[in-house]
Amino acid sequence: MQERLFCIRVGHLLPFSMPDSNTTHFTNPSTFILQGIPGLEAAHVWISIPFCAMYILSILGNVTILFIVKREPSLHEPMYYFLCMLAITDLVLCTSTIPKLLSIFWFNSREIGFSACLTQLYFVHTFSVIESGIYVAMAFDRYVAICDPLRHSTILTNNVVAKIGLAVVLRGAVLALPYPFLVRQWPYCRTNIIPHTHCEHMAVVKLACADIRVSTYYGLFALISRITFDVLFIALSYTQILRAIFHLPTKDARLKTFGTCSSHLCVILTFYIPTLFYSFTSRFGHNLPLHFHVLIANVYLLVPPMVNPIIYGVRTKQIRESLIRLFPHKGTKVLS
Template identity: 70%
Template sequence: MSQSNTENFTNPSTFILLGIPGLETAHVWLSIPFCAIYAIAIVGNLTILLIVKTEPSLHEPMFYFLCVLAISDLVLSTSTLLKILSIFWFNSREIAFNACLSQMFFIHSFATIESGILAAMALDRYVAICHPLRHSTILTNPMVAKIALAVVLRSGTFILPYPLLARQWPYCRTNIIPEPYCVHIAVVKLACGDTRISNYYGLFVLFCVLGLDVISIAISYMQILRAIFSLPTKDARLKTFGTCGSHLCTIVIFYIPSLFSSLMYRFGQNFPQHVHVLLANMCFLLPPMLNPIIYGVKAKQIRCRLLGLVTRK
């Protein structure tokens, strides 16, 4: 076991992940729902990718964005849950310093990609509802590819400073991380000296990158609601609004836990540590599991294709 107390070291060779502090005795039992979540996330998102790939009627912008969302969910769940399960099952708490920074980059970058794709999907719904006759000319396949590429490049550009800055700090307190994986704020808290640059940059990404996504989603849905309420009949309004149902559910399960977790890390010092950790886990575990379920139930095209595959088998 590497250094895990308060000896002085500049760059530790390894960090020690505690899993869920305060619930160590329940790790084996907690592994059951965590493993089930991972299995559902993998099967569900791979199913979404397969259905969209094999069904020509789904080759349209909303489902292309959904595929990018499914890929980000697969990477996000794999980069977190595999380490969580190794801690729960094998007590494998050590993680190399570089591996920790790499995990940090993957977790935050793909979470940011997911936020950007949700904003892109809101744009698609806005164009489809407010400018239906121009939808196919505005959101062409090349345009969808450019939007997806821009979302990925934006994520990598803004998240890359996280591990680069974390690498510069001296670590002279402890190498114990009270989490089951490496996230930015948890690693920076272990550093000595003045880490305000990392803290301020983390807040900048939270409010200026993710915040802009939220604002763009809100503006899109304000315009969508205006268009819906201008429809002549209640049935038409409900049918049109129903096309946004799955996207709205995805927005709620992604942003609400993320917001509470970020605020709790910075201002909720009176909450027990295991509450912090469990809430943070929900940010990374619930969306990958629930997104394919939501779209499988809400999106008629995917539901019909899935039922067709099951019936045929």
């Protein structure tokens, strides 16, 4: 009798009926309900304003980077090819989550189909891994350019850059592939309400009424293996770069050479610090408020795509000059 009452209560929470009165779980719910930011529902409209502004800046900034690099033949070099890969990745990463977030905040459109949820989850994790891999590729480019400049053009040919880009994409696609399969295999019997703004892996599997240690361990393994490899490679590259910089004969040469790497270092810190902070707090920060976890999750997905074009636009002389050259003719006509 107790089991039957429990099933009735759970069924009342779900927007679909149970296939059998004796069934106490469903494997694939037809829809999930995204709650948004739990505890801050009354402020959703106000919170949407900075999120919308950051999303617009992300789109404008990254599209501008792509346009400038395509337009300027002098920027058709490995460094800027990797920058274009980063811009495309950032566009996909923020677009896979923010439109749905805004629809929740503005139109209370909380439902997301089970397959759509898995697709969103896969895209978020795939392109997060791809972005990390692009930072490794950019670090390698800076290492060759500074430590072995005479061979830079022969080592990083267009063919090599394309192969590196393909390897980065394949690694992301393969490493994230188990996530949707693991989510699909669990039975769900508690609720289909996800206390989040998007289908984040841990937020979804925590709804399962099963031993989810496989999902938890794989997520932790994927995070640590990726971050360990990528951060270690980047650290080794910049160790060699700094050694080469300090061996330059003059202070001006050292500052100029370090300036070419400073934008990349800023972008790396902007990506890895929020990513690591969110990943570990979502698993071990059980005493932190739920809305804090959700806000941090959105920050690490939205802030890097927004600030990356700004950092490269401000700190990279070639991009800055190319951007300025887009406007002088209009200004001349107005003055005349």
